[in-house]
Amino acid sequence: MTEIVEEKLKLLPDSPGVYIMKDSSGNVIYVGKAIILKNRVRQYFQSQRNHTPKVRAMVSHVADFETILTHSEVEALILECNLIKKHRPRYNISLKDDKTYPYLKLTMADPYPRLMMTRRILKDGAKYFGPYTDVTAMHESVKLLRKMFPMRTCRNMNVDRPCLEYHIKRCIAPCTGKVDRDEYMAMVRAVSMFLEGHTADVERDIEKRMYEAADDCAFELAARLRDQLMAVRKVAEKQNIVTGSGDQDAVGMSRSEMGACVMVFYIRAGKMVGREHFLLKGIDGESDEDVLYAFLQQYYNQATYLPHEVLLPIVLPEERRQLLEKWLTEEKGAKVSLLVPKRGTKRDIVEMAGGNAGKFLSDEEARQKLADAQTLGAVEELGRCLGLKKPPMRMECFDISHNQGVETVASMVVFEGGVPKKSDYRRYKINSTEGKPDDFKSMREVTMRRYTKLSDDDMPDLIVMDGGKGQLSSALEIIRGAGHMDTPVIGLAKRFELVYTEGSSDPVVLPRNSQALYLIQRIRDEAHRFAITYHRKRLRKHNLVSVLDHIDGIGPKRRKAIWDHFGSINKIKAASVDELAEVDGMTRPAAEAVHAFFALQADLKSGLR
Numbered sequence: 122m123t124e125i126v127e128e129k130l131k132l133l134p135d136s137p138g139v140y141i142m143k144d145s146s147g148n149v150i151y152v153g154k155a156i157i158l159k160n161r162v163r164q165y166f167q168s169q170r171n172h173t174p175k176v177r178a179m180v181s182h183v184a185d186f187e188t189i190l191t192h193s194e195v196e197a198l199i200l201e202c203n204l205i206k207k208h209r210p211r212y213n214i215s216l217k218d219d220k221t222y223p224y225l226k227l228t229m230a231d232p233y234p235r236l237m238m239t240r241r242i243l244k245d246g247a248k249y250f251g252p253y254t255d256v257t258a259m260h261e262s263v264k265l266l267r268k269m270f271p272m273r274t275c276r277n278m279n280v281d282r283p284c285l286e287y288h289i290k291r292c293i294a295p296c297t298g299k300v301d302r303d304e305y306m307a308m309v310r311a312v313s314m315f316l317e318g319h320t321a322d323v324e325r326d327i328e329k330r331m332y333e334a335a336d337d338c339a340f341e342l343a344a345r346l347r348d349q350l351m352a353v354r355k356v357a358e359k360q361n362i363v364t365g366s367g368d369q370d371a372v373g374m375s376r377s378e379m380g381a382c383v384m385v386f387y388i389r390a391g392k393m394v395g396r397e398h399f400l401l402k403g404i405d406g407e408s409d410e411d412v413l414y415a416f417l418q419q420y421y422n423q424a425t426y427l428p429h430e431v432l433l434p435i436v437l438p439e440e441r442r443q444l445l446e447k448w449l450t451e452e453k454g455a456k457v458s459l460l461v462p463k464r465g466t467k468r469d470i471v472e473m474a475g476g477n478a479g480k481f482l483s484d485e486e487a488r489q490k491l492a493d494a495q496t497l498g499a500v501e502e503l504g505r506c507l508g509l510k511k512p513p514m515r516m517e518c519f520d521i522s523h524n525q526g527v528e529t530v531a532s533m534v535v536f537e538g539g540v541p542k543k544s545d546y547r548r549y550k551i552n553s554t555e556g557k558p559d560d561f562k563s564m565r566e567v568t569m570r571r572y573t574k575l576s577d578d579d580m581p582d583l584i585v586m587d588g589g590k591g592q593l594s595s596a597l598e599i600i601r602g603a604g605h606m607d608t609p610v611i612g613l614a615k616r617f618e619l620v621y622t623e624g625s626s627d628p629v630v631l632p633r634n635s636q637a638l639y640l641i642q643r644i645r646d647e648a649h650r651f652a653i654t655y656h657r658k659r660l661r662k663h664n665l666v667s668v669l670d671h672i673d674g675i676g677p678k679r680r681k682a683i684w685d686h687f688g689s690i691n692k693i694k695a696a697s698v699d700e701l702a703e704v705d706g707m708t709r710p711a712a713e714a715v716h717a718f719f720a721l722q723a724d725l726k727s728g729l730r
Contacts, residue, residue: 123183123184123185125184125185126166126183126184126185126186129185129186130162130163130166133158133159133162133163133188134158134159134188134190135157135158135159136157136158136190136191137154137155137156137157137158137190137191137192137193137194137196137197138154138155138158138188138189138190138191138197139152139153139154139155139188139189139191139197139200139201139204140152140153140154140155140158140161140162140186140187140188140189141186141187141188141189141204141208142179142183142185142186142210142212143183143184143185143186143187144182144183144184145182145184147185149204149208149210150179150182150183150210150211150212151179151183151210151211151212151213152201152204152205152208152210152213153201154194154197154198154200154201155197156194156197158188158190162186162188165179165180165183166180173406173407174405174406175212175405175406175407176406178212179211179212194444195444195447195448195451198418198444198445198448199422199448201418202418202419202422203422205418205419206419206422206423211403212403213403213415214401214402214403214404214407214411214412214415214416215401215402215403215415215419223238223239223240223251223253223256223259224238224239224240224242224249224250224251224253224425225237225238225239225249225250225251225253225259225262225263225316226238226239226247226248226249226250227247227248227249227250227309227312227313227316228245228247229246229247229248229309230245230246230247232302233273233278233295233296233302233305234272234306234309235272235273235274235275236263236266236267236272236274236312237274238259238260238263242423242425248313248425249425250316250317250425250426251425253397262316266312266315266316267291268291269315269349270308270311270312270315270349271286271290271291271292271293271308272292272293272305272308272309272312273286273292273294273295273296274286274291274292275292275296278295278296279296280296280297281297282297283296283297283299287299293305293345304342307326307330308349310326311323311326311327311349314326317389317426319389319390320390321390322390324350327346327349327350328350330346331343331346331347331350334346367388367390367391367428367429367430368388368389368390368428368429368430369388369428369429369430369431369432369467370385370386370387370388370428370430370431370432371385371386371388371432371467371470371471371473371474372384372385372386372413372416372417372431372432372433372434372471372474373385373386373434373471373472373473373474373475373476373477373478374409374412374413374416374434374435374475374478375475375478375479375481375482376404376409376412376482377479377482377483377486378486379482379485379486379489380400380401380402380404380482381400381401381404381412381416382398382399382400382401382478382479382481382482382485383398383399383401383413383416383420383478384396384397384398384399384474384475384477384478384481385397385398385399385420385474386470386473386474388428388470389428396474396477398477398478398481399416399420401415401416409435410435410436410437410438410441413433413434413435413437414437414441414445417431417445417459418445421445421448421449421452427449427452427453427457428457429455429456429457429458430457430458430459430460431449431457431458431459431460432460432461432462432467432470432471433459433460433461433471434461434471434472434474434475435461436461437459442459445459446458446459494636495539495636495639495640496538496539496540497538497539498539498636499539499636499637499639499640500512500513500514500538500539500640502635502636502637502640503583503631503637503640503641505637506629506631506632506635506637507583507609507611507620507622507629509582509583509609511582512582513581513582513583513609514537514538514582515535515536515537515581515582515583516535516536516537516581516582516583516584516585516644517533517534517535517571517581517583517584517585518533518534518535518536518584518585518586518587518644518645518647518648519531519532519533519564519567519568519584519585519586519587519596519648520532520587520645520648520649520651520652521551521560521563521564521567521587521588521592521652522649522652522653522655522656523551523554523558523563523656524656524660525558527555527660528555528656528659528660529550529551529554529555529558529563529656530548530549530550530551530652530655530656530659531548531549531551531563531564531566531567531652532546532547532548532549532648532649532651532652532655533546533547533548533549533567533571533648534546534644534647534648534651535581536640536643536644536647539640541647546651547571548651548652548655549566549567549570550659551563551566551567552566553565553566554566560588560591560592561591561592561594561595562595564586564588564592564595564596565595565596565598565599568595568596568599568600569599569603572599572600572603572605573599573603575603575605577604577605577607577608580605580608581608582608582609583608583609583610583611584596584600584608584609584610584611585610585611585612585613585641585644585645585648586610586611586612586613587612587613587615587645587648587649588612588613588614588615589612589614589615589619589621590612590621592612593610593611593612593621593623596610596612597610597623609622609623610623611623613641613645614628615645618631618638618641618642618645620641661689661690669683669715672714672715672718673714674708674710674711674714675711675714675715678706679704679706679707679711682704682705682706682707683701683704683707683715686703686704686705693715693719694719694723696716697716698712698713698716699712701715701716
């Protein structure tokens with residue numbers, strides 16, 4: 122315990138508030154709340170016999186702390202949620218990547234609101250729905266809503282005529298006054314109720330307006346409302362009745378070595394209208410009650426809709442339950458209850474949510490195991506197959522690319538731990554074989570430029586040459602000549618993925634369908650892609666130079682200056698005489714010659730058509 126902490130412990134108040142623990146670098150490592158700050162904070166620095174390993178680790182890093190006083194425990198709870206979201210402390214249980222979840226936003230402050238996606242919640246008078254962890258499902262919902270309710274999608278309504286959306290019947294063009302505002306706002310209310318899950322209310326409202334329009338002989342409006350009603354009913358038929366009535370969130374939870382997953386089923390007017398899953402990290406040593414409590418705090422701190430009931434899988438301590446209920450009731454402006462159903466349909470839906478959370482975790486574990494097998498597992502397997510002293514954690518692979526010796530280039534790609542490390546990729550313009558295709562000589566040049574100045578400590582664990590015995594021999598001549606005697610080097614034949622090693626005439630055949638083979642194929646394909654991309658770029662520049670060679674007054678210096686200035690043949694063709702004349706080293710006659718050359722080419726092409 123530092124002197125600063127000892128002094129501050131003596132000055133702690135007997136009031137509710139939030140405490141912020143910091144390490145020696147000033148980073149926030151834990152945020153908590155307390156009814157009585159003096160009692161709660163002092164507990165951390167007294168006997169640690171009853172503390173969990175996680176708390177002991179946290180306290181060992183505390184070099185300072187701050188407190189913020191509040192009027193009540195509910196205020197402390199809200200402040201704690203906001204500070205956790207802001208600082209994302211290391212030792213707090215936190216929703217994984219919750220800041221990236223999108224919302225749907227109805228811009229209610231606009232005269233004619235529109236529906237849009239956003240990742241920020243602002244106090245701008247708009248209605249927000251979400252968060253949505255499944256972005257694809259959210260986009261499908263928006264697509265469906267726009268078919269049923271043709272609201273505007275444009276940002277700017279200051280136009281003279283309706284856009285294409287109006288003509289394909291995806292918008293009723295409020296920008297040009299083709300719809301009454303009361304009719305438009307009725308559609309906005311229907312969208313809002315639909316997103317809240319109240320499809321029955323939406324049906325009743327649309328049906329009522331449809332009959333009123335028919336009675337007023339507004340048959341076009343009545344037909345539009347009829348189509349909306351049929352679409353809403355079609356969606357509502359797909360929703361299953363689960364609890365009979367009311368709005369609830371059913372919360373299920375599952376834990377594994379990966380962490381915890383919480384699944385929330387959204388039930389509106391007795392129908393399940395959707396679900397979302399949330400991953401939590403930093404739960405080691407925490408009880409199920411602590412994990413669930415932390416989730417409820419953070420989730421409902423950012424939720425845009427609060428139901429009347431939250432169905433939980435386990436019983437929370439009474440003090441915590443009452444605090445959450447009080448907070449949520451104040452936020453909603455109506456009674457919100459936290460219930461743990463013992464039997465019946467509500468209990469079934471909570472168990473279903475828990476089962477879905479467990480299924481998600483097991484799927485994630487399977488996906489993680491596959492990813493590990495394809496990366497670190499593949500690296501270890503490759504090391505065993507090749508008889509290496511250690512797994513090739515860093516692999517460098519080379520490939521040569523050219524067109525009959527023209528613009529010969531080489532690529533070097535790097536894999537670390539079985540995954541690409543693109544920041545270490547390198548590409549080389551080969552100078553020794555220009556105009557004469559010679560892969561062996563090209564390989565000697567690129568390995569000389571790469572390895573002659575490297576120390577043994579900087580060498581990779583494995584060097585891969587895309588090619589057979591010839592490329593391998595060329596590379597070994599340079600690498601061993603540079604004094605790197607222990608770095609393994611292999612050549613990979615393109616046809617059957619045969620692996621040639623140093624000192625052996627027989628290739629190594631990697632097991633078919635093995636992760637080691639797939640890893641070798643991935644790094645070879647990546648080297649080929651990187652090389653051919655660079656070769657094509659060089660070839661385009663070469664072809665441009667060939668075109669400019671035919672223009673009087675354009676020599677090597679002016680060719681390079683024109684290319685550096687414009688960067689592409691299309692930009693040069695589109696340039697005016699004045700723009701060409703601005704290039705360094707260009708004169709007005711030379712610019713006119715370039716412009717006239719490309720203008721003549723364009724005229725000839727037009728004549729051929």
